[in-house]
Amino acid sequence: xxxxxxxxxxxxxxxGQQVTLSCSPISGHRSVSWYQQTPGQGLQFLFEYFSETxxxxxxxxxxxxxxxxxxxxxxxxxxxxxxxxxxxxLCASSLTGTxxxxxxxxxxxxxxx
Amino acid sequence: xxxxxxxxxxxPVFEEAPVELxxxxxxxxxxxxxxxxxYPNQGLQLxxxxxxxxxxxxxxxxxxxxxxxxxxxxxxxxxxxxxxxTAEYFxxxxxxxxxxxxxxxxxxxxxxxx
Numbered sequence: 001x002x003x004x005x006x007x008x009x010x011x012x013x014x015x016g017q018q019v020t021l022s023c024s025p026i027s028g029h030r031s032v033s034w035y036q037q038t039p040g041q042g043l044q045f046l047f048e049y050f051s052e053t054x055x056x057x058x059x060x061x062x063x064x065x066x067x068x069x070x071x072x073x074x075x076x077x078x079x080x081x082x083x084x085x086x087x088x089x090l091c092a093s094s095l096t097g098t099x100x101x102x103x104x105x106x107x108x109x110x111x112x113x
Numbered sequence: 114x115x116x117x118x119x120x121x122x123x124x125p126v127f128e129e130a131p132v133e134l135x136x137x138x139x140x141x142x143x144x145x146x147x148x149x150x151x152y153p154n155q156g157l158q159l160x161x162x163x164x165x166x167x168x169x170x171x172x173x174x175x176x177x178x179x180x181x182x183x184x185x186x187x188x189x190x191x192x193x194x195x196x197x198x199t200a201e202y203f204x205x206x207x208x209x210x211x212x213x214x215x216x217x218x219x220x221x222x223x224x225x226x227x
Binding site for chain 2: 103
């Protein structure tokens with residue numbers, strides 16, 4: 001069974017640009033969560049999508065948004081990039097319920113110059 | 114709001130020696146607890162989780178953790194480490210009302226020396 005895949009793996013952008021990251025969950029998983037990992041702030045929850053609806057949201061500004069498609073694939077968008085948005089963005093998928101094991105992808109490393 | 118504290122940012126340990134990684138959480142409601150491992154340039158992998166039941170939880174790769182409600186702790190242990198256990202370890206908590214949202218500790222970097 002294929003694991004969680006994230007594309008692209010590496011990305012370089014400049015301040016003010018916007019970026020879209022993609023996550024394909026494990027087949028059959030309907031929940032997709034996004035996390036930001038930085039050396040200073042550690043791992044922080046961004047949001048969770050379940051059946052195309054945002055089910056939970058962390059404390060990030062509105063520049064961070066996401067969506068989920070009918071095939072459970074999810075995208076995350078960051079607009080008006082800032083230097084502080086440089087991070088590893090991790091996607092995790094899990095089965096239908098809550099507190100099921102979350103399976104993490106390898107992440108997308110975003111660098112903002 | 115929930116918070117998780119991992120008391121040690123780095124733990125050096127010799128191969129075949131035991132290791133304990135400490136984790137304390139703060140929450141006023143019932144919680145679920147997890148330990149994840151992250152190898153360089155990879156995502157996180159679940160080692161073990163506590164949802165309910167026995168307070169001693171056994172996970173993969175010989176790791177185990179004990180849930181202590183009175184001390185709000187969930188320390189991770191392994192009796193004998195291998196070089197391949199060199200990685201960063203994260204303790205995480207989610208509340209029953211928080212769905213799949215995980216709150217992570219700051220991580221503990223384990224360096225196993227030969």
